[in-house]
Amino acid sequence: MADPALPVIPFIHDSSDRFVSPPHRHGRAQLVWASAGIVTVRTGQGEWVIPPNRAVWIPAETEHVTGSRAAVAFRTLYLRADAVPDAAPDRCAAVAVSPLLRELILRATALPRADLSGRFATQLFALLREELRFLPDPPLHLPLPQDARLAGFCAGLLADPATAPDLITAAARLGMSRRSFIRLFQRDLGMSYGHWRQQARLLASLPMLAEGRPMLGIALDLGYQSPSAFSAVFRRVFGVVPTRYFRPE
Structure with missing residues (x-):
């Protein structure tokens, strides 16, 4: 990962085949979105099947397994505690991916590492935080x-x-x-x-x-x-x- 002092750390994962991660957890809250393909997130709370018009919110320290049954391109944002939106639930939840949020995530994950602490990145992350819209569990949660x-x-x-x-x-x-x-x-x-x-x-x-x-x-x-x-x-x-x-x- 990048500098742990950053409020938001972007991460890119592209897989040309199916994959399943081992159970793991992060010290930061996590927003997972597939720009192409379907990503699945499973926790003790249940399973989310996430298409490109949705993302999944994973609170910090939540053990989970991430996977896909086919090729997938997904983007992750790791949010420090003070960057987590006030409305964020303390459990996993689906997030609506508006056209604006989609572009914000793509722009954030395309930033060079050296620019992540700059003025532009700070403004980008602030806007992204405001654009998060948390949804009720159905129909993407099992x-x-x-x-x-x-x-x-x-x-x-x-x-x-x-x-x-x-x-x-x-x-x-x-x-x-x-x-x-x-x-x-x-x-x-x-x-x-x-x-x-x-x-x-x-x-x-x-x-x-x-x-x-x-x-x-x-x-x-x-x-x-x-x-x-x-x-x-x-x-x-x-x-x-x-x-x-x-x-x-």
């Missing part, structure tokens, strides 16, 4: 269970979302009654099993869409009966049809 029974079950569904069973079958697999399963799932993850299953499928679709895979293959791989069924759910959650999601705003 909570992960703490209960050991649910953890193994959900890990299997994340590995192959198409195999996610209905509610009664899911409860039976864990040797539980339907009512007990509903209560456990809601208490541990803060949402219903049906909502979580839908969220898992939709987030799994984002890297596939970014890779340009055909809609039919994506829909079937995720357990939908048809591309139109997948598209209808996607549009209800994200506000646009899948084919328009990665188009520039």
Whole structure:
């Protein structure tokens, strides 16, 4: 990293293949944004799947794993405590990436190291700080269970979302009654099993869409009966049809 006295330290990471970092943490808060591709951030709080129109905020000292299933170019800003916006949450959160914020991040990460303490960089970082807009978790966040029974079950569904069973079958697999399963799932993850299953499928679709895979293959791989069924759910959650999601705003 650059001089630790700097209020903001930019960092560039480009990968031509999939990667997964080991679990790690930083002494500074971190803003992670993929300028191309999809970056995934997982913490004990859950998993975020971040497309180019969003970034993820990681508070200081939060253990996390960063990765991507395909080529990705991502930019990171490490913020000293006094550079963290007052509105910043004390937990991970999605951040809206406006056209202005996008250009600010690109400009910040392109600065020569020798210029990071100059007047221009100071003004740039101040404007960037003011442009951060923190969003509610959905729809880019997937909570992960703490209960050991649910953890193994959900890990299997994340590995192959198409195999996610209905509610009664899911409860039976864990040797539980339907009512007990509903209560456990809601208490541990803060949402219903049906909502979580839908969220898992939709987030799994984002890297596939970014890779340009055909809609039919994506829909079937995720357990939908048809591309139109997948598209209808996607549009209800994200506000646009899948084919328009990665188009520039």
